[in-house]
Amino acid sequence: MNEKHFNFLKELVEAPSPSGFEQPAQRVFRRAVENIADELRTDVMGNVIARLKGQGESPLRVMLAGHCDEIGFMVKHVDDQGFIYFAAIGGVDAHLVPGQRVRIHGRRGTVNGLVGKKPIHQIEPKDRESVIKIKSQFIDIGCRNRDEAQELVSVGDAITFAVGLERLQNDRVTSRAFDDKMGVFVVARVLEELRSRKELAVDFYGVSTVQEEVGLRGGATSVYGVNPDVGIAIEVGFATDFPDVDKKEHGDIRVGSGPVIGRGPNINPALFDLLVETAREEQIPYQVLGHPRATGTDANVMQLSRGGVATGLVNVPLRYMHTPVELLSLEDLENTVKLLAASVLRMKSREEFIPQ
Structure with missing residues (x-):
């Protein structure tokens, strides 16, 4: 990760933004994407929505969302x-x-x-x-x-x-509020990657949502407003590579081993296949985690909006969630950006996400 992106991540996670008080973090996000997006707006809930216009008539509408509120x-x-x-x-x-x-x-x-x-x-x-x-x-x-x-x-x-971002050994960093301002960081970076393309086949919406920690509220209202065909939630996920965690119950998820692609009834199977295929062909390390029920993320409300949305969930492995010392890998962040940008560029039509 270059210095510019690291400083953006640091500013974002250190901006105070408990649920209902997200404006400081949203100001950081807006500044980061205002010269990238074709359109940028804030809705009445406080969600910030950045759009990259797609080419052609009625292009596929794709929404990528991370929540900026913290505990x-x-x-x-x-x-x-x-x-x-x-x-x-x-x-x-x-x-x-x-x-x-x-x-x-x-x-x-x-x-x-x-x-x-x-x-x-x-x-x-x-x-x-x-x-x-x-x-x-x-x-x-x-x-x-x-x-x-x-x-x-x-x-x-x-x-x-009263803690902020600090480097540890290797590519590990620690901070409060990686859950889920790290997801907002990924959204901004994917917007940046897609902007570098001369033409974009899909209508892309990068959203920083609010009030996830108190009931997925911003996710519900933003997805209704955007009305996407495809929606992907970017979240932290429970890493299990430290002492006393039951891998039989929570899976074998490791910091530094790549983004985690969710699979289960909350996830569109065709979108899951696309994410996995992209990771394999782009040689991006990835992990898979099964979610037999609802995922407890903005993916829940995405899937059930209006007539239904083809929904995916990509997690970045995180140790010590909801503590002041959350820990993740910067390389996992970079690989998550690569995976999502490459996956969006492969999306073409609404029909490809209808389960067969």
């Missing part, structure tokens, strides 16, 4: 001493929160804080292994009372973990 928190109450109580936005593991540094994103700017925790010396032995419910945890921003704190924060302000 986080929201200010619920400020007590007399200036301590801040909060609630989770999305699926946050209460085990992870105590002792973390956080940032509160208020109208007057960002406020640094930390989630307080009683020292282990003061915790009764019988209570040391219990999980403190999030509603009982609190944030300390250093204020002496409620009035001081309310000068800086308000009920409803969004909160994120």
Whole structure:
């Protein structure tokens, strides 16, 4: 990955964007694609939709989507001493929160804080292994009372973990919010790759959706608005190549072994075959994961929009999902971009996606 693309990924994942508060990340996405897209708009939900116009009359409409919202928190109450109580936005593991540094994103700017925790010396032995419910945890921003704190924060302000993107060994990187701003990164890169072609046979829509973590909301409204023939969701997927993961239940999925192509009732079989064939012929490493039910991604709502959409799901393997230390491979990102761009260029007609 070149420096330009790495810096874009870093800016995107570090922009605060808990569900319902995605505008900072969406501004980064818009800037990245505004000189690439033929059309660029934001809908009433906050989804950002970039279009590359296809050639000919009534070309195949293809939509690629990643969601830009991340898990986080929201200010619920400020007590007399200036301590801040909060609630989770999305699926946050209460085990992870105590002792973390956080940032509160208020109208007057960002406020640094930390989630307080009683020292282990003061915790009764019988209570040391219990999980403190999030509603009982609190944030300390250093204020002496409620009035001081309310000068800086308000009920409803969004909160994120105070960590960003860092390089590890080999091509591994770690950050909060790869789920799923990494998918938005892929969407932007595929737009860039397709733009380099003089003519595009399909009408292509690259979409950064919102509020996936709280119910696939932006995915549902954006796919209805775009009305594609083919839709592919780009998501993180559970890597299983670290200790204590049951591969018999979750599959054998490895960081660095390529994008993961989903297969199952949520997935159009002809589109699955096209993705696999493209990977093989382009010599792109890939993995396959079976989804016997709904996938829990924007692919769910894509498939069921209007009269139905030929839907695919491509995951990038991710360790430690929904933690402040998510980990992935930059090479997997690059191969995902290659796979999707090459697959779109092979698409021709609506009929080829009707199951036979």
